[in-house]
Amino acid sequence: MTGAQPKVTLDLALDAGLTAEEYDRILSQLGREPTYAELGLFSALWSEHCAYKHSRVFLARLPQRGPHVLQGPGENAGVIDIGDGWAVVFKIESHNHPSFIEPFQGAATGVGGILRDIFTMGARPIAILDSLRFGELDNPKTLRLVNGVVSGISWYGNCFGCPTVGGEIAFAPEYAGNPLVNVMCVGLVRADQIVRARADGPGNPVFYVGNKTGRDGIHGATMASATFDEHAEERRPTVQVGDPFTEKLLLEACLEVMRTGAVVGIQDMGAAGLACCTSEMPARSGTGMDVELSRVPQRETGMTPYEILLSESQERMLLVAARGREEEVRRIFAKWELEAVEIGRVTEGGELTARLNGEVVARVPVDLLAEAPTYRKPTTEPSELAERRAFDPLTLPEPSDYGDALIDLLGSPTIASKEWAFRQYDQQVGINTVVLPGSDAAVLRVKGTRRALAVSTDGNGRQVFLDPRQGAAMAVCEAARNVCCSGAEPRGVTDCMNFGSPERPEILWQFSEAIEGISLACRALELPVVGGNVSFYNETSGQAILPTPIIGVVGVLDDASRRATQWFKGPGHRVALLGPASVSLGGSEYLWARHRRLAGRLASLDLEAERRVQRAVRAAVSAGLVTAAHDCSEGGVAVALAESCVTGCAVMGCEATLVTADRTDLALFGEGPSRVVIAVEAARVREFEGLMAESAISWRWIGTTGGERLVIRVGPKVVVDVDAGQLGRAWRSGFEAHMA
């Protein structure tokens, strides 16, 4: 071993983010002190970000199998079969920490990272969705973050050429010190051409392809595994710098070289860079790897083995080729003007050997690196939760004018139109997007077939905060329901779990409960979780974010032409409300926006009722009976009706009558799961009624579209009578006015 590296001590190991116990384990497993480069390997691969040390025992509870699953968790992304020989590859990932430190590049490289996860599987990315959470917009720093994140996403996605078709943006004070940037990507691949991140076949050449390696992003994985304090901005050098143009070339080169059949396996150099690929790929295949670091293309001089192994420079991949086909690989990457350098070989024996100019700088069993210790730390329900839940929102004063209350709610930044952001994103490149952003789910056709994909992301931190288990289950239900409202059958889930520090028992309790909720809902809806990401340590100076699982759902429409969108299409259509009557103001948007309260109980969730409602909506849409279908979520049925009135090209009025509740605000703005607003043309009413009768769900007609006003009665009494145009203006300006 080389003597040029600093000597490793316990103190150095602690500085690198390892615990004393972990360091002991390394000493005993290696039977010696690690070299400095080896310490770097352990520091990165045993970080929470790479190793899921605190979450792995919980994640095992998620259902991961199903008849359509071609690839579950453990690869670059999950894969679901969609028929006609096609498969969909998708995953969601967070880039929260980098985006707080440097919003533009943080968000941009978040997009870059997830795109690579998709195309390393052999798929062409066809859609991006972003789930963003920020503090409230009265803070200039938040405005800067929103601007930076949105322009970073716009810059990277647009230049690369993948449309941004959906996602959501929500605001709450708990995210002020820790914004969330979760990016989901969806790609298409022929089911028989999926490529995996393996290093099979000792003797096969290992190629480094893509961008050169620099000193950027070193310790990115370790940075994402700690909380922030007031010095967060000093960590800017740990944020990578993106180059979407190079990524586009890398996409085309990778897909072209994969088509030749010369690729054995390939993995994105994301978190922990070369270190991660050279250990995870052979670990999956029961092989080893021997690499020469001096051959790694470098854009800076004098880089140490430690830096080369741990750099998180963007737009790079590690590719294992079939022996004898090296020239094909070189030729294709040369065509796309990218580096493709053979840096080593797959070996037998299960060891990663890294050399610098022939001299060994690290030699570690890959299983030891890939199998970090896992922990089951204690969990405790937060003591204040029972009190918060016990609060009765109906003790608060009622609004004096419900029309004004509805206008205010529709114009609150979380509910208002996000067009300000979406018009900065290319939404159509690839000419697949048949339902653009703005409906419950985006719909993308699959060219050459009659099918289409529907995609949606959802997650409500307030509901999860008050009841992590049910709140997380409701996030799964809502994302799936959104997909059903477009007419599609949900096929698979990806989840991004955003939480505070798992070392705090209260946070880990939130996490454990949320996983249980996701698991329950996914089992009830027969939805496998095929991949995802855990982002812990989302806290600054001890203030954790709202626990926020973001759920991405992908569904399939067998006939792309049989689909629905959320807005009313014309006058005289009957309007129905599907789903159970159970609603609550606890944890609702109304309670927060109007009364600044985060308290109360959630409405009860009946997963069997949810499943039936989803099936009924799908059946009605695919039978062509429905002219609009819209999920009731934030703001309750009043906001859902108002959105159906104003979110289309032309504003449309509606008259509706709701059943009485304990109070008018509960009837209008109460939130509950499993509810959908549907519009049906008069001529199809009979057929629709027949279908609903068969579906064994509770539902009723509540009104009719038409006119220029939204009129809502609760029982016999008119409580809202507002010009739809005025509602539309409030909805369109509610967010944008802050950003102008």
Add this chain to the structure above:
Amino acid sequence: MRFGVVVFPGTWSDCDFHYVVSEVLHQPVRYVWHRERELGQLDCVILPGGFSYGDYLRAGAVAGRSPVVEALRDFVGRGGLVLGSCNGFQILCEAGLLPGVLTRNECLQYRCQSTHLVVENVDTPFTRGLRAGQVLTMPISHGEGKYYADAETLARLKQQNLIVFRYASADGKVTKASNPNGSLDNIAGIVNPEGTVLGMMPHPERASETAMGGTDGLLMFQSLLGSLVEDGTFLKR
């Protein structure tokens, strides 16, 4: 009609144009790599949207000096048709095949949205099937689409009737509110004096199928197909 779709490093509308030409128009089409210098048997060359060479210098600046664009000059000289959309329009201006320049959008942000275009010049192979004053609906998707030319050039464009499309309201009025990027005189597309080279910021390939929400882009392609005469020349009217 034989089409070629040019692919630069960073081009992304290439597949979309290829799809529309082959699957919607059922015409022969091939990709043309940016290093090619031979455009041989093609009738119409399409320069698609994207970020050629990353557009890191100036949008279209590097591509405007590439081998295929040099070949394009001969091709145009022989009377071949060229359609540049989005980045393709930027490249044509950078190459000097069309006058003027496309600069950063006035709002300083990228814009992806539906726009209305009023047709000003129907004496080109691309527009001979349209009516003067007709309003087309097509999306834009760009960060640098604000057309600018000096007063002399603008006067010449007007005098020779070289402005083909202008951003307009749904009823065809050319207004400031309907201008999505601050283009001079709401210019969305221009043509060379011969009528054979058309540059436009909007994306006709994204408006060529009912499934994608509109077919006004297809009207341009249909004009093109109808303009081809048996001897290989093109009708303008």
